[in-house]
Amino acid sequence: MKCRKVTRFIPLFAGSDFPAETIAKVRHHLQDCRSCQQEYTEYQSILQQTREWLTQERKDWEEAEWKKTVHAAIEKANEKRSWLAPWPFKRGWAFVLMTASAILLSLLVLHPSLVKDKMRGIATVSADPFQTEIVSMQLVSKETGLKINWFFHKDLKLEVIE
Amino acid sequence: MKKEEELINEVLEGQNDSFEPLLRPYRQGILNMAYRMTGNIEEAKEICQDATIKVFKYLGSFNRERSFKNWLYKTVVNCSYDFLKKKSRYNALIAEQKKSFFDDSYNPEKNYSNMEIKEKIQNCLRVLSPKEKAVFLLRDAEGFSINEASQILGSSSNSIRTHLSRARQKLRKEFVRYSNPEKGGMFS
Numbered sequence: 001m002k003c004r005k006v007t008r009f010i011p012l013f014a015g016s017d018f019p020a021e022t023i024a025k026v027r028h029h030l031q032d033c034r035s036c037q038q039e040y041t042e043y044q045s046i047l048q049q050t051r052e053w054l055t056q057e058r059k060d061w062e063e064a065e066w067k068k069t070v071h072a073a074i075e076k077a078n079e080k081r082s083w084l085a086p087w088p089f090k091r092g093w094a095f096v097l098m099t100a101s102a103i104l105l106s107l108l109v110l111h112p113s114l115v116k117d118k119m120r121g122i123a124t125v126s127a128d129p130f131q132t133e134i135v136s137m138q139l140v141s142k143e144t145g146l147k148i149n150w151f152f153h154k155d156l157k158l159e160v161i162e
Numbered sequence: 163m164k165k166e167e168e169l170i171n172e173v174l175e176g177q178n179d180s181f182e183p184l185l186r187p188y189r190q191g192i193l194n195m196a197y198r199m200t201g202n203i204e205e206a207k208e209i210c211q212d213a214t215i216k217v218f219k220y221l222g223s224f225n226r227e228r229s230f231k232n233w234l235y236k237t238v239v240n241c242s243y244d245f246l247k248k249k250s251r252y253n254a255l256i257a258e259q260k261k262s263f264f265d266d267s268y269n270p271e272k273n274y275s276n277m278e279i280k281e282k283i284q285n286c287l288r289v290l291s292p293k294e295k296a297v298f299l300l301r302d303a304e305g306f307s308i309n310e311a312s313q314i315l316g317s318s319s320n321s322i323r324t325h326l327s328r329a330r331q332k333l334r335k336e337f338v339r340y341s342n343p344e345k346g347g348m349f350s
């Protein structure tokens with residue numbers, strides 16, 4: 001095995017993370033090659049220092065904080081499980097709103113005539129000029145000169161018959 | 163003391179009080195994993211809470227034939243990735259961590275040689291990619307084997323070895339650069 005190849009393996013070999021089947025070859029090379037052996041020793045020393053430091057310098061929870069975190073997590077997880085909070089809404093009222101909108105929308109699509117009729121009725125009443133502007137009307141015959149006065153109540157609906 | 167299996171069953175039956183004892187043995191490990199992934203203790207606690215929520219929520223779908231510890235760490239690592247992504251910190255990570263990485267208030271009584279090691283390891287962690295960092299921390303800080311790390315990260319053993327090798331090479335570079343920048347070697 002050549003130095004170039006062994007150098008690639010050394011970082012893993014130094015941390016005992018090398019596949020067993022190749023260990024013998026690398027070990028054999030290290031016995032003969034001084035520079036590779038030096039690099040191997042360097043890696044071993046660095047890894048040992050690093051592992052020691054990472055083991056010593058460990059953060060920990062304060063007891064109360066840890067328990068609070070776990071309980072808060074349980075509460076949040078349960079909140080998300082609730083049937084009142086279906087995706088993508090967080091609250092039940094949003095679900096109700098969504099259902100009402102869906103019903104209204106489906107009515108519009110399935111029975112458009114129902115809505116149109118109602119709209120037309122509203123338009124007729126409000127657009128009727130007689131109901132609001134004309135209270136009385138006089139008809140004069142050209143031939144006889146007869147005058148007929150028609151009085152309309154304000155709220156009376158006038159139907160035009162052709 | 164109850165076994166892990168019993169505690170899982172109790173939680174699934176609705177006994178929420180059994181959840182805390184289930185996580186207790188790993189509480190320090192997951193906190194340190196998240197802490198060294200982000201470099202900030204408050205963010206690490208936030209990640210741990212997210213992971214705890216997910217573990218509680220999806221405990222029913224956990225495969226009992228596998229290790230609960232590995233599954234828990236997997237959740238923490240994934241939450242750390244999500245956290246880093248969410249904050250768009252992949253690009254800004256190096257610049258930001260120069261200020262925030264590892265607050266110095268912790269353990270102030272350490273000696274100078276310890277401070278040097280700390281500096282080197284911190285510098286190394288700053289330059290590692292999230293995947294390299296996760297592999298390095300799982301193997302060299304938490305003591306997982308290559309196979310366990312491959313299960314946790316969902317990668318092949320060869321991929322784990324490649325990332326671990328790269329991480330250690332960067333660590334050595336950092337040690338060399340820090341120890342003797344002119345000669346280029348700490349042992350020369």
